[in-house]
């Protein structure tokens with residue numbers, strides 16, 4: 001076997017261990033990795049030391065790779081390319097800190113994201129673990145009456161809602177009206193028949209047909225369940241680690257860290273649903 005998939009004891013998240021990274025891309029192993037992501041939700045490749053080419057090729061196993069202008073790898077770091085740390089009160093620092101809130105990525109777009117692959121390029125000791133939540137287990141843990149009540153609901157997910165709730169630079173009403181928004185079912189059925197919550201609280205504006213307060217109360221109630229310790233695990237990064245998460249039934253956040261002193265530079269690729 002060119003690589004091993006070792007589930008964590010709770011059945012959410014697995015380690016992928018290999019000493020031959022090229023073997024991950026072989027035709028016959030693609031399906032195994034794809035199935036492993038659908039089944040375990042988060043795959044951790046410790047010390048993979050991927051370069052951009054391997055990183056993009058791995059993303060391609062899970063779906064069509066998103067482009068950012070001419071690039072397919074994005075950089076998410078708390079310092080500029082020239083090495084200067086962001087000033088703590090700068091827009092860039094405040095925007096990056098939004099990743100400290102529980103969320104899943106890109107839910108405010110029509111076309112969803114199947115997987116995000118993130119690798120730690122530079123990560124100083126003690127900086128920014130990433131925590132993941134299992135949104136399928138959270139759905140199963142809801143009382144039956146709540147499950148039936150939410151099964152048919154649709155939600156408006158919007159980038160504007162996140163901006164309005166966050167301490168980020170002011171954006172004019174005109175600019176805000178052009179930000180992406182989309183409606184999706186709150187509960188989705190996965191290919192294997194399990195159901196999960198489409199939960200990404202900062203972007204959740206309202207339930208269609210419901211008022212604001214009532215909608216937000218429901219979102220809080222669901223987030224409280226989804227972030228119970230049983231449904232979480234936390235990864236402490238080492239440089240060279242790569243993590244792929246199934247963005248359809250997990251959410252994530254960066255644990256707060258000293259972003260004025262410690263350098264954290266992550267690179268990512270996105271596989272569209």
Ligand code: OGA
Pocket residue numbers: 076099105118129130252253254266268
């Ligand atoms: C992201 C994100 C988590 C991290 O890039 O969307 O949430 O650990 N990143 O940097």
Ligand code: MN
Pocket residue numbers: 099103104105252
């Ligand atoms: Mn994210």
